[in-house]
Amino acid sequence: MSNKVAIIASNGGLFDAYKVFNIATAAAASEKEVAIFFTFEGLNLIHKQGMHALPMPAGAEHYAEGFTKANVPAIPQLVEMAQELGVKFIACQMTMDVMSLTTEDFIEGIEVGGAVTFLEFAKDAAPSLTF
Amino acid sequence: MKSSLQLDAKGLSCPMPIVKTKKAIDTLKPGEVLEVQVTDKGALADIPAWAKAGGHIILDQSEEAGVITFFIQKA
Numbered sequence: 510m511s512n513k514v515a516i517i518a519s520n521g522g523l524f525d526a527y528k529v530f531n532i533a534t535a536a537a538a539s540e541k542e543v544a545i546f547f548t549f550e551g552l553n554l555i556h557k558q559g560m561h562a563l564p565m566p567a568g569a570e571h572y573a574e575g576f577t578k579a580n581v582p583a584i585p586q587l588v589e590m591a592q593e594l595g596v597k598f599i600a601c602q603m604t605m606d607v608m609s610l611t612t613e614d615f616i617e618g619i620e621v622g623g624a625v626t627f628l629e630f631a632k633d634a635a636p637s638l639t640f
Numbered sequence: 641m642k643s644s645l646q647l648d649a650k651g652l653s654c655p656m657p658i659v660k661t662k663k664a665i666d667t668l669k670p671g672e673v674l675e676v677q678v679t680d681k682g683a684l685a686d687i688p689a690w691a692k693a694g695g696h697i698i699l700d701q702s703e704e705a706g707v708i709t710f711f712i713q714k715a
Contacts, residue, residue: 535655535686538662539693579653590659 515631516545517639521553523563523584528640529554530587537594544634546627548601551640552608555598555615560584592618599626641700641711643675644668650679650707657683658690661712665696668714673699676710684708 514536518529529545537543553559563584565572582590592598598619605611605621612621620626631637647664649657657678665674676687684703687710691698695715702709 531655535658535690538655538658539690541693580651581653582656587655590656594659594662 511633511635512540513542513544513630513634515627515634515637516543517627517637518545518547518551518554519549520640521550521559521563523565524569525551525640526554526560526563526584527581527587530584530591532638533596534587534591534594537591537596542597543591543595544597544599544627544630546599546601546622548604552600552604552610552615554584555588555600555619556610557614557616560588560616588616597630599630641675642673643711644672645674647674647676649683650677652678653680654682654686658686661687661690665694665712665714670714672714674712674714676712678708678710679706681708687712 516529516533518525533543533545547555553563599622600615600619602621602623612619645664645668647660649660652660657680661674661676668674678687688698691712697713697715698710699713700711
């Protein structure tokens with residue numbers, strides 16, 4: 510049985526962030542080795558400022574109240590929790606170049622790599638997930 | 641039932657009950673028992689699945705007035 514979970518985060522909305530970080534923290538808390546590859550809009554999720562203001566999907570703004578009511582943790586809190594549990598964050602170098610971003614734009618403790626970096630990690634991971 | 645440590649995870653939603661439970665059990669020695677209280681209905685399935693993944697044993701599980709209590713023995 511694989512002890513690795515590989516996740517690709519390629520979208521930058523609030524819902525996407527919850528899908529990515531909930532699965533990642535749950536897996537890490539269950540003794541899995543977890544890596545997330547952030548690419549294209551997914552880079553938003555670990556962007557120093559961007560992660561604090563992730564957009565809701567158009568027309569879904571009314572769910573904001575539901576998040577508060579359900580006492581769902583804020584994304585920065587989930588990110589901190591994920592890092593504390595040892596989840597590896599890999600930012601896509603190519604997308605960073607396209608968007609003129611540097612490691613300074615992101616939270617502390619991330620790695621920068623290319624597709625092969627992720628593929629090497631993911632080759633014996635199960636499940637591999639894309640959000 | 642006796643426990644070495646009590647964790648109050650009431651009012652928290654997924655994935656925090658699991659994260660807090662993991663952190664709490666990390667502080668125990670093998671064989672010691674953790675008592676966890678949650679109100680997240682998802683934890684009904686999640687805590688046993690989490691325990692299975694780590695080899696921990698659910699000694700007892702009960703529900704009263706919306707509060708679910710687990711007694712988990714560390715592997």
